[in-house]
Amino acid sequence: MTLRALLTLLSTALPLAYAPFAVAQGDTVSAPAPSAAPDAASEIRVEPLRTPLDGDFVFAWLVGELALRNGQWGQALEAYERAAEAQPIPAVLDRWAQTALLAGDAVQFERILTLWQWLAPDDARLQQLAAHRERLNARFEAQISERIAEILKKDPEQRERNLLGLPAALAELGNPTQILRLIEKAVAPYRDEPAAHLIVSEAARQAGDLDRAWAAAQAAVALRPDWPPALAQLAQVALDRFAPELAIPILAPAQERQPEALTVTLALAALLAETDHPERAVALLAPWVERGVTDPRLIDALATFGAQGIEPEQCARWLLRLAKERPEARLKAAQLWLAREQPRRALRLLDPRALPDELAESAAALTAQALARLGRVDEALSRLEAHAPLSGVDAALREARLWQEAKQWEASRAVLIDALATFGDVPQLLYDYAILLERMGARDSAEGYLRKLLAMRPFDVHAINALGYLLADANRSLDEAERLLRMARALKPNDGFIMDSEGWLRFRQGDYSSARRLIEAAWRRAPDPEIGDHLVAVYQALGDEARAAAWRKRLARQFPGR
Template structure:
């Protein structure tokens, strides 16, 4: 047998333990320790008589070491993991056996003894200083134990052991290693000096800049992240990764958008980047801007169904029912041309068809064609407990004056898990809210909050119902509780600031609250609208108009239209105000904000 085919240490021990167990079940006495080392030889598979003789290579395993391994494994089998760890770690140091070090680290990890695993990894590294696996294991354990300050040294050593072309992959794994760290700022502080070193070398410059940017983003340092993204985009113009990360930075750094728009202007054929940009705009609650990008995508790839579905959904959000219907019908036609759809067996194809029909049903409902909406829902082949479909059916019943039946439909849905029950309650409260049943929605939410008084989403929804009922002090108390439980809940800051501004009370406090919301979601249209409204209340017409135009341009919502129209009216721009009011009435003639401002200003759009 060649040296490379030699049995590892653990096989010898396993064979001895196996032989010992067998002997205890078939013989009156167990084998002696002196005979134990011969067991592995006896257990060798018998060689074929016709095969050529092979050179016999003796194992490096001497009797004392073998006995030590045997004791360690027996202790482990007897549940004495701590003793086994110490015995086997000492054996690993004596033998310098990489397999044994790996085994000892595994024993510690199985016993959830992270510090012991770290001791073993360090011993492994010290005993075998050229072992890449030892350094890699040490880096991984330090990340797992959230000790970023100690990572730089073994990581630097590991990088030096690898060829220049392989170092980038090691660096690229850093963000994933620390993705669960509770202290991302410490991670950035500990690793940025090393990454600056690697960024100075041509072969690792790009990946180093990107890793710094990613760690900075995770640490909440969007400014540092954007600086490194800009540098990477400038120095490596053929790479899209910096631009994709810039899209992720949009909520914190709106100026990152300039990188994307400049690239798309220079290379309008970059469909993957435009697709990611459109999705980012949709996530940022900017449906008008997102729809613009998806219209371009449908023009460039008219036979690709995906952009048509996104465009239809966005047009529906913008209450452009005709445009939504047209885009969704095109989507369904292209989907039907794809192989396998007619069988409706492929879950992906079935879900795609279901999504299109659901949006088409919503479009028909929006334009008042309830019969067509129900017909489209009946075409959907989905599980009976599907909440989205049940909600649309409940909404159709409510539109026909059968609100109680709609509520019963939602209440009858199965809810085995707590999150399913929560989703049902939120859906039913939304149904009541859409039908202006404020008190019923408030009471329903209150019943669930009694069981879980720290669910911030339920508390926020109840605060909105309290406002509708005119219980302003209660609304404020609920929102303050949401903020206390979840300090990053920017909707709560915005709602409280807007409520104060709308009542023309504590305007500076209102402005501070809305500013706080904007730190979490810069450019979010409804928050920008709130800031425009508080500026109007403070008498700053110019700034109010600028902000409200920005918000309305990103999301032409009727409530934003009401605010912008009133500011324009106050500034003497009555004709433009009338056009904005008329457009909002066309989108949603039942909207309370539009009706209120028209009545207050005595305007006929």
């Protein structure tokens, strides 16, 4: 057995762990064994519906029931999710949750309980399921841990490879804390192997435990000082901690000892880019460009540094040089100039004659973006239509977003109003319109549209986050904002924009230390100018004027034209 088999085991171990869990408490649906579909006569809880019975709900429920009868768990899950969105009441959530158990979908099961907790925290059935959660997880983790131990022990020659593949194999669990727990248990017998510490570091980083991540990365480097993956991990954790100075003294001599290791060079460059002299990052890459190395990682680094305002002219020239062998580097150079608010320079690089056919669609999208920023929205639409024609709602959304690229807010608003009148309350139209209204300063109207959207789609995590952030930013209804943003974080724990929203709520509440931790983590995942502004505000609130000034300078460099 190899680690590849773990992906299959993950889909089979959970139903085995949960199979004995079949509760029939009078008004609940009995959970059948995984090998059989539920009996058609299973008793369903009878509850008042939130809204009159509608066709969408009835259709989704019937599809779910038929799919269960045929053992099609995935289709049943999708159907019950649609039914729950139409009628988010405990009886529907119960059926959906039990289907997740049958499907062996731990991520979905946890998500359903989280939503249920949000919508009906006092429901007795929810409390019953939640009370069993730890026991179920323990059984599941015990089975998975046993299988992992067998794999790692059986083939010592492949142990390092299997260890390094473990985080990816476990990623589908979707719970960073659980993944860290499983990995720490799996590597316990192998503390003398650097790969064990490396994967603990990455799991801890994903779980937000940066102190644990740093200690484990240091241990990996101590055991194998010139191992590129360990050095790169150390650099990444230092960046996450906003402390590049901790890793530079380790990475710099390591890079001198092995100048041919691109991984180490790129890791050191990423650290140098965060210092007071970021130009050193670009200089470090010069030998690789001169040798004609066309590694995609080098191209990405040049594009990233240039887009951040670190030697953009030099980075663009080098990208065009590498484009002779890697045509995608030309697109990266165009993206660089778009980031620098120079759409005309981007357009000059997007001549279709200079690009292969497989890049034509990506080039058309960048061309449309550049044209829109120049105010040529009609031309931008024509370019996109030629490559990827759209109609109906999708066409309206495309046009509205291009007008926003042109900063023509009223034109975008007109398109969305017309689309809502034509197509009705389509969720994505409501969301885009609400976000546009908030950007235009019409916060009360934006709030109304977000609440309307959530009444239709109560599990829309982006709408939940947007409403929570709007309330936090307005510094009102902070208790409701807290409830919304906790839900958003539970559904998408590593989303940078959701982290920023919660961080800004903590700022409004006066908890500046928590705000700093969350917003710094948000920046690493989504380096957005508004998140950067939040960082400046937090540093000022903490009395760190030097850091606030440095970040104002950084934001001015990275986001020109603001």
